[in-house]
Amino acid sequence: MVANQWAGISEDLRSEIGESNHKNWIAPLECLGLSEGVLRFRAPSRFVGDWVKRTYHDQIFAHVKTRSEEVARLEFIVGDATRKPSAPAVAPQKPAVTEELQGAPLDGKYNFDNFVVGKPNELAHAAARRVAEGGDVTFNPLFLYGGVGLGKTHLMHAIAWELRAKRPDLQVLYLSAEQFMYRFVQALRDREIMDFKNLFRSVDMLMVDDVQFIAGKDSSQEEFFHTFNALVDQNKQIVISADRAPGEIKDLEARISSRMQCGLVVDLHPTNYELRLGILQRKAAQFAQSYGAIKIDNGVFEFLAHRITTNVRVLEGALQRLFAFSSLIGQEVSLDMVQDCLSDILRSSERRVTVEEIQRKVAEHFNIRLSDMLGPKRTRTIARPRQIAMYLSKEMTSRSLPEIGRRFGGRDHTTILHGVRKVEEMRASDSQLNEDIELLRRLLES
Numbered sequence: 001m002v003a004n005q006w007a008g009i010s011e012d013l014r015s016e017i018g019e020s021n022h023k024n025w026i027a028p029l030e031c032l033g034l035s036e037g038v039l040r041f042r043a044p045s046r047f048v049g050d051w052v053k054r055t056y057h058d059q060i061f062a063h064v065k066t067r068s069e070e071v072a073r074l075e076f077i078v079g080d081a082t083r084k085p086s087a088p089a090v091a092p093q094k095p096a097v098t099e100e101l102q103g104a105p106l107d108g109k110y111n112f113d114n115f116v117v118g119k120p121n122e123l124a125h126a127a128a129r130r131v132a133e134g135g136d137v138t139f140n141p142l143f144l145y146g147g148v149g150l151g152k153t154h155l156m157h158a159i160a161w162e163l164r165a166k167r168p169d170l171q172v173l174y175l176s177a178e179q180f181m182y183r184f185v186q187a188l189r190d191r192e193i194m195d196f197k198n199l200f201r202s203v204d205m206l207m208v209d210d211v212q213f214i215a216g217k218d219s220s221q222e223e224f225f226h227t228f229n230a231l232v233d234q235n236k237q238i239v240i241s242a243d244r245a246p247g248e249i250k251d252l253e254a255r256i257s258s259r260m261q262c263g264l265v266v267d268l269h270p271t272n273y274e275l276r277l278g279i280l281q282r283k284a285a286q287f288a289q290s291y292g293a294i295k296i297d298n299g300v301f302e303f304l305a306h307r308i309t310t311n312v313r314v315l316e317g318a319l320q321r322l323f324a325f326s327s328l329i330g331q332e333v334s335l336d337m338v339q340d341c342l343s344d345i346l347r348s349s350e351r352r353v354t355v356e357e358i359q360r361k362v363a364e365h366f367n368i369r370l371s372d373m374l375g376p377k378r379t380r381t382i383a384r385p386r387q388i389a390m391y392l393s394k395e396m397t398s399r400s401l402p403e404i405g406r407r408f409g410g411r412d413h414t415t416i417l418h419g420v421r422k423v424e425e426m427r428a429s430d431s432q433l434n435e436d437i438e439l440l441r442r443l444l445e446s
């Protein structure tokens, strides 16, 4: 690879990425030549070098490959020893962020089509859709929060994909709070803080994922706040995610947390059974495309939706494992296979409910006093809920009958056994009772 070949590539890139991106990122590169399969470029600053590497590496590499098979990889070094006179001495005034959505890479599967909407996430979904229209900014920021694996990152990527398709003119930057910090610290160290500021202030939409990581990191937090304000002042949309509500993030400065609450704060609730079932069905259709269709016995999805309740990522992993296993051994997915194949996941996702929690929830549900639940009264309005609580304690905890008995005001284990049997019997014919028990179980599991 020689310099004039690079000039040709550079020209090709100009038409692909546009004049201003070319001027900001490609023109400043100096091609140093090929040595032992490595094609080296010099970038005028680490910032430009990193950006090019992150943003244009694949594109440059593809062009290089068509011209020279010898090149195995690209390397970008920083230095101004022989800087080309044409290279700007400082970073361009407005480093246009690439048309490509860069920052952190986006996962192609995380789009709106693949997002299953249910009661627990419908508000978050609607808000994300709204932002993805790219119209007037009505709430700023959009603050999405919720527990691990409930779809925050998925929704943010979906917004980015949608905007990329609908409004390719907008510069959308998605990155995690950690990446924001990392880049900030790097820019400080390399005295490129102006580049950093310019870059982040030049985007049309900024999405920062997992912002709780920034709390307590004073200077990053400060810079984030300024970036945030600058963009809000320009009426640019900001989307933030965190694992909890702004006011609950420890060590997040009060002024930041209160700015966060100025927009729309929506939470993703823990999934419910119906949503988990919907997600399983949708994911199964997706996996069928990569693994080929497999037969899944009735009841498998229901079982999984019932047992794996916390994190959608875990649910998805379980299903994927079943697909892989089933296509490997050429058998349909049965409940037995599920037990064998997922024993570790099933064990670890068993939520450890305590007898005390069960007693409390059941008492609440039937509107009786906790003291009555544990006390000696034998009227039916009290005895029945007590038996249900005994039954659930046996089903949902690993406590032995004598242990349960002790927690029910020191009752004998035979009394507990009697209560459990009684409920089992009644369940066979009493549908209202079944509903109550399923509801309680779900409440206790979530």
Ligand code: ADP
Pocket: 110, 114, 115, 116, 117, 121, 146, 147, 148, 149, 150, 151, 152, 153, 154, 155, 279, 312, 313, 316
């Ligand atoms: P978070 O960022 O909230 O921790 P993610 O967005 O990374 O969670 O989601 C974890 C996994 O679960 C991803 O693979 C995502 O696609 C999937 N997921 C979560 N919620 C949904 C949903 N409603 N529909 C489809 N997939 C979902």
Ligand code: MG
Pocket: 152, 153, 154, 209, 210
């Ligand atoms: Mg996430």
